[in-house]
Amino acid sequence: MSQHVRINEKDKVIVVGVGLKSEPISEIKENLCELEELVMAAGGDVIGSTVQVLPQFNPSTLIGTGKVQEIKEMVEESKCNLVVLDHQLSGIQTRNLQESIGCKILDRSQLILDIFAQRARTYEGKLQVELAQLLDQMPRMIGAWNESLSRLGGGIGTRGPGESALENDRRRIREKISLVKKKLDEVSQHRAQHRQSRKRNEIPSFALIGYTNSGKSSLLNRLTGAQVVAKNMVFATLDPTTRKVFLDDGPPAVVTDTVGFIRKLPPQLIEAFKATLEESSEADILLHVVDLSSPNMERQIEVIESLMKEFKWEDKKIIHVFNKVDIAPVDRQFRVKHFPRVFVSALTGQGFDQLKKLMSDSINEMQTEVELYFDRANEYRIYDLSREAKINRKEPATEGTICFAMMTPTLLNKWRDFLVK
Numbered sequence: 329m330s331q332h333v334r335i336n337e338k339d340k341v342i343v344v345g346v347g348l349k350s351e352p353i354s355e356i357k358e359n360l361c362e363l364e365e366l367v368m369a370a371g372g373d374v375i376g377s378t379v380q381v382l383p384q385f386n387p388s389t390l391i392g393t394g395k396v397q398e399i400k401e402m403v404e405e406s407k408c409n410l411v412v413l414d415h416q417l418s419g420i421q422t423r424n425l426q427e428s429i430g431c432k433i434l435d436r437s438q439l440i441l442d443i444f445a446q447r448a449r450t451y452e453g454k455l456q457v458e459l460a461q462l463l464d465q466m467p468r469m470i471g472a473w474n475e476s477l478s479r480l481g482g483g484i485g486t487r488g489p490g491e492s493a494l495e496n497d498r499r500r501i502r503e504k505i506s507l508v509k510k511k512l513d514e515v516s517q518h519r520a521q522h523r524q525s526r527k528r529n530e531i532p533s534f535a536l537i538g539y540t541n542s543g544k545s546s547l548l549n550r551l552t553g554a555q556v557v558a559k560n561m562v563f564a565t566l567d568p569t570t571r572k573v574f575l576d577d578g579p580p581a582v583v584t585d586t587v588g589f590i591r592k593l594p595p596q597l598i599e600a601f602k603a604t605l606e607e608s609s610e611a612d613i614l615l616h617v618v619d620l621s622s623p624n625m626e627r628q629i630e631v632i633e634s635l636m637k638e639f640k641w642e643d644k645k646i647i648h649v650f651n652k653v654d655i656a657p658v659d660r661q662f663r664v665k666h667f668p669r670v671f672v673s674a675l676t677g678q679g680f681d682q683l684k685k686l687m688s689d690s691i692n693e694m695q696t697e698v699e700l701y702f703d704r705a706n707e708y709r710i711y712d713l714s715r716e717a718k719i720n721r722k723e724p725a726t727e728g729t730i731c732f733a734m735m736t737p738t739l740l741n742k743w744r745d746f747l748v749k
């Protein structure tokens with residue numbers, strides 16, 4: 329019963345920017361540029377675009393009737409076969425637009441879901457996308473019969489077989505949703521166990537987060553020697569990858585690369601990708617990767633920061649990694665107000681020493697002062713300790729020495745036999 333619209337390679341697409349008069353026009357246009365990139369990422373060819381700014385949205389077609397007519401003519405002239413609107417559409421609106429314009433209609437959420445569907449490789453990724461699509465489909469469903477009745481006004485006496493057919497479809501989707509959720513729970517339990525064992529070993533963890541295409545995967549590759557696919561394309565990464573990183577003056581740590589974010593991310597996707605996002609939420613330190621070369625840098629930072637609020641990550645330790653310095657205008661760096669921060673290029677390796685230093689510093693900040701006791705027979709170990717941890721002071725005791733040292737969770741684990749409660 330899958331009704332998900334798929335974009336095919338060589339689909340000819342017209343993109344439509346939509347916004348209200350109250351929104352800045354520059355933002356509507358920026359969003360439209362991004363929509364074009366999304367279409368290309370999905371494999372389509374953008375052959376035309378148009379914008380409409382309205383005082384208010386039209387409930388039956390979202391955009392005004394004049395604009396619908398204009399798009400219909402554009403479609404006929406250019407022989408395009410798909411129109412994508414940069415705004416959420418209801419089921420009725422999609423149906424009405426499809427009928428008037430005479431070709432397939434998608435909105436931004438459906439387009440993003442389609443890209444995710446094309447990219448998903450792992451079992452978990454595929455399940456997550458399926459769940460997101462089902463959740464997205466629910467409120468869009470309209471029964472054919474039901475709809476024709478509602479045109480006549482609906483109400484008493486019009487509820488009939490049409491509605492129950494729709495109810496049947498809804499019920500089937502609900503059943504499917506709970507089945508997919510159950511499968512996902514099983515997979516994410518498995519993932520949680522992995523994380524648990526990492527926690528037991530107390531390995532400090534970093535998570536790369538950021539706008540799509542900011543260079544998260546490229547950074548992971550350069551930091552850890554991983555070989556994750558990095559492409560000039562939005563949503564190149566869907567599945568999380570975790571790798572060990574070796575920092576000169578810090579303990580070994582792990583870095584996780586995950587899916588990137590974008591403006592107007594469908595909420596169903598966030599819901600469905602919860603398990604993947606948990607990878608980041610359980611990291612000790614977040615590396616917020618920003619594309620310093622993007623003209624939309626500031627807005628992209630805002631998007632990530634508001635998502636971080638939504639996920640309740642504001643209190644986490646964050647390092648801002650401004651990437652792509654090699655192609656960013658020089659004056660950009662002076663506009664950056666975020667701390668702690670570092671300017672790097674995942675392409676050339678520039679700034680990586682500072683990045684690694686910041687990473688190990690932030691691990692070291694996670695350290696706490698602990699008390700260790702070495703009896704006479706073990707006093708020689710204090711030398712080893714001094715090489716691994718900063719010893720704040722030593723005090724002689726009757727049968728040995730007490731040391732006060734700064735320790736990371738990893739070191740605590742290693743030296744636990746000498747810890748004084």
Ligand SMILES: Nc1nc2c(ncn2[C@@H]2O[C@H](COP(=O)(O)OP(=O)(O)OP(=O)(O)O)[C@@H](O)[C@H]2O)c(=O)[nH]1
Nearest residue numbers: 541542543544545546558559560563564565588674
């Ligand atoms: N010039 C330049 N290009 C870079 C740099 N870092 C990454 N890129 C390019 O930017 C594009 C996106 O890089 P990715 O590493 O795939 O970005 P990502 O954040 O993982 O993207 P998604 O997984 O799609 O969210 C690729 O074409 C990279 O080659 C950099 O420091 N300088």
Ligand SMILES: [Mg+2]
Nearest residue numbers: 544545564565
């Ligand atoms: Mg990536």
